[in-house]
Amino acid sequence: MTSITTFYLSRIIGLRATGSNGSFLGVVKDLLVDADSSNSPTGHPVLKGIKLKTKLGGAFYSFQNFHVEKDNGKLRIICDQLLDLSTEELNHSLHLVEAVLDNQIVDLNGRKLVRVNDVRLVTINSETFAVAVDIGIEGLLRRIGIVKPLMSIASLFGGTIPAKFILWEDVETIDFSNLNIKLSKSYSKLQTLHPSDLADIIEDLGRKASAEVFSALDEEKAADVMEELDKETQLHILESLSIEKAADVLDRMPADEVADILDSLEDDKVELLLNEMEKDTSQEVRELLVYPDHTVGSIMSSEYLSFSENTTIEEVLTELRTNQPEFETLYNFFVIDEQEVLIATFSIRDVVVSAPDLQLKQIMKPSPVHLIDYQKINEIAEIVSKYNLLAIPVVDKNNVLKGMVVIDDVIEDLIKKRRTNK
Numbered sequence: 001m002t003s004i005t006t007f008y009l010s011r012i013i014g015l016r017a018t019g020s021n022g023s024f025l026g027v028v029k030d031l032l033v034d035a036d037s038s039n040s041p042t043g044h045p046v047l048k049g050i051k052l053k054t055k056l057g058g059a060f061y062s063f064q065n066f067h068v069e070k071d072n073g074k075l076r077i078i079c080d081q082l083l084d085l086s087t088e089e090l091n092h093s094l095h096l097v098e099a100v101l102d103n104q105i106v107d108l109n110g111r112k113l114v115r116v117n118d119v120r121l122v123t124i125n126s127e128t129f130a131v132a133v134d135i136g137i138e139g140l141l142r143r144i145g146i147v148k149p150l151m152s153i154a155s156l157f158g159g160t161i162p163a164k165f166i167l168w169e170d171v172e173t174i175d176f177s178n179l180n181i182k183l184s185k186s187y188s189k190l191q192t193l194h195p196s197d198l199a200d201i202i203e204d205l206g207r208k209a210s211a212e213v214f215s216a217l218d219e220e221k222a223a224d225v226m227e228e229l230d231k232e233t234q235l236h237i238l239e240s241l242s243i244e245k246a247a248d249v250l251d252r253m254p255a256d257e258v259a260d261i262l263d264s265l266e267d268d269k270v271e272l273l274l275n276e277m278e279k280d281t282s283q284e285v286r287e288l289l290v291y292p293d294h295t296v297g298s299i300m301s302s303e304y305l306s307f308s309e310n311t312t313i314e315e316v317l318t319e320l321r322t323n324q325p326e327f328e329t330l331y332n333f334f335v336i337d338e339q340e341v342l343i344a345t346f347s348i349r350d351v352v353v354s355a356p357d358l359q360l361k362q363i364m365k366p367s368p369v370h371l372i373d374y375q376k377i378n379e380i381a382e383i384v385s386k387y388n389l390l391a392i393p394v395v396d397k398n399n400v401l402k403g404m405v406v407i408d409d410v411i412e413d414l415i416k417k418r419r420t421n422k
Helices: 087-091 096-100 137-143 147-156 188-192 195-204 207-216 219-228 231-240 243-251 255-262 267-276 279-289 313-323 327-331 348-353 377-387 411-421
Strands: 004-008 016-019 024-034 047-054 057-062 066-071 074-079 093-095 104-107 112-115 118-124 127-134 165-167 171-173 333-336 342-346 391-395 401-406
Touching: 004 066, 024 057, 024 087, 024 096, 047 087, 047 093, 047 127, 087 093, 093 096, 112 195, 127 137, 171 188, 195 207, 195 219, 195 231, 207 219, 207 231, 219 243, 219 255, 231 255, 243 267, 255 267, 255 279, 267 279, 313 348, 327 401, 333 401, 342 391, 377 391
Parallel strands: 016 074
Antiparallel strands: 004 118, 016 024, 024 047, 024 093, 047 057, 066 074, 104 112, 104 171, 118 127, 127 165, 333 342, 391 401
16 A cells, blocks of 8 residues: 655754654754656655754764654654765755755746745655645745644635645756755756746846856857846856856857957957967957947858859758758858859748759849948848848958848847837
8 A cells, every 4th residue: 555645844844853762863954855856766856864953963864764754734753763874875965955945946847937935745655755846825834834824714715825836847956055966967957948048047046056057058058048148147157167168158159149248358358268269260259359339240240151153052952951050041141252252142942942953143133232341230220121131241341241140130229210210
């Protein structure tokens, strides 16, 4: 027969733990679960240890011989035999009071930060698991011991006290106090969030926690998230990273995004980062940093695809399959001559609907709308709106192709202009 007991962390903390003979063992100060829930057959973290305040101070014991009993609605915690918690288990455990209760967690379904008011645990036969966190008002009232009388009063008027739980598998803890836990493992669930959602969460965290979470991301994910962060958080994160780590992240970002970030740093720090970055990327960024802030060149992307007019459709497709460019790069393609002078454009639709053996000169659109690299930024929105373009080529005074401006870079300016004209 399966024996199931459910209880809350708040009801256990502060209880007197006793031996099977009734002897006093200590006061419960914390419960420790396995930091890696993948070790559990249920997918929920197993309760591994307990922290007691004894006459000699704080001590950690294995939860193996402890069990929780309910007697007339009251909880008792009893231990048949004390066993010390091993150093390995202690170092790989999550302290529920210290690291979870009253701390910030990520609701992976809601993609937001929430604060934990309580933790729900369940004992099934001989093992105890953390199954959910309580972020509702009921959990808060339970903590101060007035939930039952208030629920009785509310029921008299046909009301209820809101309860809200998040299943443990939909939780990622943030404020780890146990620094022995490897962050890359602890924050693994955050890797599944969209970069925009993760950026919102990091922006809401404190300075220390935001740096820790960002540092735990792999470099590809970190680069995507960095692009979505606000300027203040970007600068804080960069200051918290080593030069080597920061350079690795920046290397994976579009050159125009990197230039925009570096433009707000001290010259000495900029030079250190550029010297540490890959040579080709560093050179692209240096070229963009030359442009004044108010010019088109300062926001253009240097990542684009250009071809000669004799290139066939099949060769274009091969290039796309081989290099798998970023989505924005597909907004528009460019045709240049041997001196890299812009002569025409063509679109991804032109590629899809054309025969493989056709050359670009047979489908391209000559004399394209374009921008000059030193042209003022405030002129871009009008051109984008007038010609309904997703990307506009940027050339220098000699008509040499230098990059492109995508609509993402000017959309805010465009929205502001439309609001002004209403």
